[in-house]
Amino acid sequence: IKDNGKIDSYVIAQKLRVYPPKAGWGSYVKTVFDDNILEISAEIIEKLHLKGMANIQFKKDERTNEPKLIEIHTRTSIFDFLGASAGQNIPARYYFDLTGVEMERSQTYKTDIKYINLSRDIRLLARHRKEYDSSLLEWMNSYRNVSVYDGMIIKDPKVFFYKLKSVLAG
Numbered sequence: 591i592k593d594n595g596k597i598d599s600y601v602i603a604q605k606l607r608v609y610p611p612k613a614g615w616g617s618y619v620k621t622v623f624d625d626n627i628l629e630i631s632a633e634i635i636e637k638l639h640l641k642g643m644a645n646i647q648f649k650k651d652e653r654t655n656e657p658k659l660i661e662i663h664t665r666t667s668i669f670d671f672l673g674a675s676a677g678q679n680i681p682a683r684y685y686f687d688l689t690g691v692e693m694e695r696s697q698t699y700k701t702d703i704k705y706i707n708l709s710r711d712i713r714l715l716a717r718h719r720k721e722y723d724s725s726l727l728e729w730m731n732s733y734r735n736v737s738v739y740d741g742m743i744i745k746d747p748k749v750f751f752y753k754l755k756s757v758l759a760g
Contacts, residue, residue: 591635591640591641591642591643591644592641593641595635595636595639595640595641597628597631597632597635597697598683598687598695598697599678599680599683599695599696599697600628600631600678600680600697600699601621601669601672601673601676601678601680601699602621602622602623602624602627602628603616603619603620603621603622603669603672603673603705604619604620604621604622604624605618605619606618606619606620606732607711607714607722608714609707609710609711609713609714609718610714610718611714611718611721611722614710615707615710616669616705616707616710617706617707617710617711617714618704618705618706618707618711618732619669619672619704619705619706620701620702620703620704620705621672621673621676621699621700621701621702621703622701622702623701626657627648627657630648630657630659631646634646634659634662638662640662640664642664642684643664643665643666643680643681643684644662644663644664645662645663645664645665645666645667645669646659646661646662647659647660647661647662647663648660666680666681668707668740669705671705671738671740672703672705672737672738673699675700675703675705675737675738676699676700676701676703677696677698677699677700678696678699703737703738704732704735704736704737704738705736705737705738705739705740706733706736706738706739706740707740708739708740709740709756712758715729716758
């Protein structure tokens with residue numbers, strides 16, 4: 591957010607699965623575009639005179655489907671990897687802005703870029719799959735085309751098996 595209150599760059603992400611269910615950390619997340627969330631965020635930024643980096647989080651009310659503000663962070667999060675994969679490296683943009691280095695400006699990003707935290711998601715699958723009304727095949731298919739694997743590189747499967755072993759053991 592610039593000194594004039596204008597949004598310099600942003601990424602909107604939707605948590606499709608969270609661990610623990612309903613109020614936990616994102617285990618399966620994807621980038622989306624949502625005009626309503628962007629508009630509400632801009633209003634919040636203006637009213638609070640925010641500048642710098644902000645992570646504004648909402649939860650949709652299950653009864654009305656309306657977004658409700660749950661928190662605002664003035665720091666980065668693990669989902670910055672998701673944003674960078676979608677084309678918006680917000681921490682880098684913020685750093686370059688603070689240091690006076692010019693960077694090409696773009697407010698576009700790719701949607702449907704997916705992030706997964708396997709440790710959380712495997713626990714969720716093992717303990718709470720019924721709450722997501724998803725078959726095992728549907729759940730496994732959601733792992734296709736994931737761009738960001740938290741804490742691992744997909745080319746090194748040893749990390750996956752290490753995480754799987756630790757999840758199943760505890």
